[in-house]
Amino acid sequence: MNELPLLSALVAVPLIGAVIVASVRREQANVAKWTALGFSIAVAVIAALVALGFDYSDGAPWLQQTESYSWVEAWDLNLSWGVDGIALLLVALTAGLVPIAMLAAWRDLDSVKRSVPAFFALILALEAAMLATFLASNVLLFYFFFEAMLVPMYFLIGSYGTGPRRQYAAVKFFLYSLVGGLFMLVAVIGLWVHNGGVFDWQTLVAAEPMEAGSLQNWLFLGFFIAFAIKAPFFPFHTWLPDAGGAAPAAIAALLVGVMDKIGTFAILRYCLPLFPDATRTFAPWIIGMSVIGVVYAALVAIGQTDLKRLVAYTSIAHFGFIGLGIFAFTQTSATGAVLYMFNHGLATGLLFIVVGMLTLRRGSASITDYGGAAKTLPLLAGVFLFAGLASLSLPGTAPFISEFLVLLGAFASNEPVAIVATLGIILAAAYVLWMYQRTMQGTRNPALDDLSAMKRDLTIREKALVAPLVIAILGFGLYPQPLIDAVEPAVDNTLQFVVDEPADVPAAGETNE
Structure with a gap:
């Protein structure tokens, strides 16, 4: 146990912040904003301390900085x-x-009559729940926060979203996730009964593996369905375009950039180590779902006329690559899948935020309402193009190494599947460049000349918030080794349950002699 309970602080600080911000009077909007921002920065500092104290060396414990308090x-x-x-x-x-x-x-x-303190308090509550799911080492504790995060996101979409279908999108998101959670609850109870009343993840992983058979298969499916809905994988994806299209752009960045990663993270943390035989049994089917998702979502994205829905569909395609990387069962592909989770969060988060800047100025997310906007918004157009190119995994940006490792590992495992998946790269170029051309280039829409907001390029605040993401995308694109060093030991520990020798292609960062 750590002398400093940093992991507990990561969960407690945003929860405390949520309570404090929620108690701020509605008229004191600026107080609520600055207080919430202060708590979120404090969380970032604590996360940095956790990273600095992490042991990256070979042979380090799988789960580090552990804490446990009896409940x-x-x-x-x-x-x-x-x-x-x-x-x-x-x-x-x-x-x-x-x-x-x-x-x-x-x-x-600023222009709507909704509670600012409640909005920022909900973001902090959402942050606490998401961090708790990544840090929980008790299966029931994970389930509790896995479900708890639905509440703040429901209100952020339903109460603060845009468009006439925001309530529909919020309810659809909530019901899909809740139904998936019920499948998981049944599986959690079954796992608890089978293992003699044990919820501790480390104890479960260290125990004798569960016998192959129908029980393991059903328990795997209970967990996997919940995680596949959360991710979302094809064909469990239909809630995401609605939720992503209706949510405020900043909330959509958290929804797709972070919250959806809990599904793929949980597959690695729970499905592979706890149900190895079932994982191998269903892997071909899941790989098929993933590849279909890559091609299908990319094709649908090309036909979208709403900016936020288009970005949401691109994310479904990206999750297909993550699924392929996980279930190809090579060290290279699985490392690439984990990097994909992180780098996709950076790129898609930036893309959603830039789309939000555009829609706030224009008052519309419809692509047809733009055209030639780069003439008066050159900096915003440049960041928009950069975010789009990062989303399609342009070499030199962080997502490139993720996609490269996934496909490299997948080729070693299943060449035909990997070849089909590469179609997603071609289609990504089509929908990203089409989106940029229709909004920023070409004949200028005369309606834009009547909007003073469309003549205001990036403000100081906007430059300050996009700069870290741009730097991170470029930095990890040019030098991804620190990320690989952090991920590879955990990937090896996870894959040992489903394959005898995970490093069946040259390990990431190595070459054949």
Whole structure:
């Protein structure tokens, strides 16, 4: 146990902040904003301390900086926290993206009669729940926060979203996730009964593997369906375009950039180690779903006329690559999948935020309402293009190394599947460049000349919030080795349950002699 309970602080600080911000009077909007931003920055500092104290050396414990506090002894329910290399990247992503999202939403409520303190309190509550799911080392504790995060996101979409279908989108998101959670609850209870009343993740992983058979298959499906809906994988994806299109752009950045990663993270943390035989049994089907999702979502994205829905569909395609990387069962592909979670969060978070800047100025997310906007918004257009190119994994940007490793590992495992998946790269170029050309280039829409907001390029606040994401995307694109060093040990520990030798292609960062 750590002398300093940093992991507990990562969960407690945003929760305390949410309560304090929620108690601020509605008229004191600026107080609520600055207080929330201060708490989110404090969380980022704590996350940095966790990263600095993490042991990246070979042979280090799988789960580090562990903490455990007894809660309900009769049910083996402890407040147990721990972090591995995979969780570390996602904790850093969450802690870094939340204050950026807050700054992006700074002016979003100026023209609407909704509670600013409640909005920022909900963001902090969401942050606490997301961090708790990455850090929980007790299965029931994970389930509790896995479901708890639905509440703040429901209100952020339904009460603060845009468009006439925001309530529909919020309810659809909530019901899809809730139904998936019910499948998981049944599986959690079944796992608890089978293992003699044990919820502790480390104890379950160290125990004798569950016998192959129908019980393991059903328990795997209970967990996997919940995680596939959360991710979302095809064909469980239909809630995301509605939710992403209706949510405020900054909230959509958190939804797609962080919250959806909990599904793929949980597959690695729970499905592979706890149900290895079932994982191998269903892997071909899941790979098929993933590849279909890559091609299908990319094709649908090309036909979208709403900017936020288009970005949401691109994310479904990206999650297909993540699924392929996980279930190809090579060290290279799985490392690429984890990097994809992190780098996709950076790129798509930036893309959603830039789309939010555009829609706030124009008052519309419809692509047909733009045209030639780069003539008066050159800086915003440049960041928009950069975010789009990063989303399609342009070499030199962080997502490139992720996609490259996934496809490299997948080729070693299943060449035909990998070849089909590469179609997603071609289609990504089509929908990203089409989106940029229709909004920023070409004949200027005369309606834009009547809007003074469309003549205001990036403000100082907007430059300050996009700069860290641009720097991170370029920095990790040119030098991804620190991320790989953090991830590879956890990937090896995870894959040992499903394959005898995970490093069946040259390990990431190595070459054949």
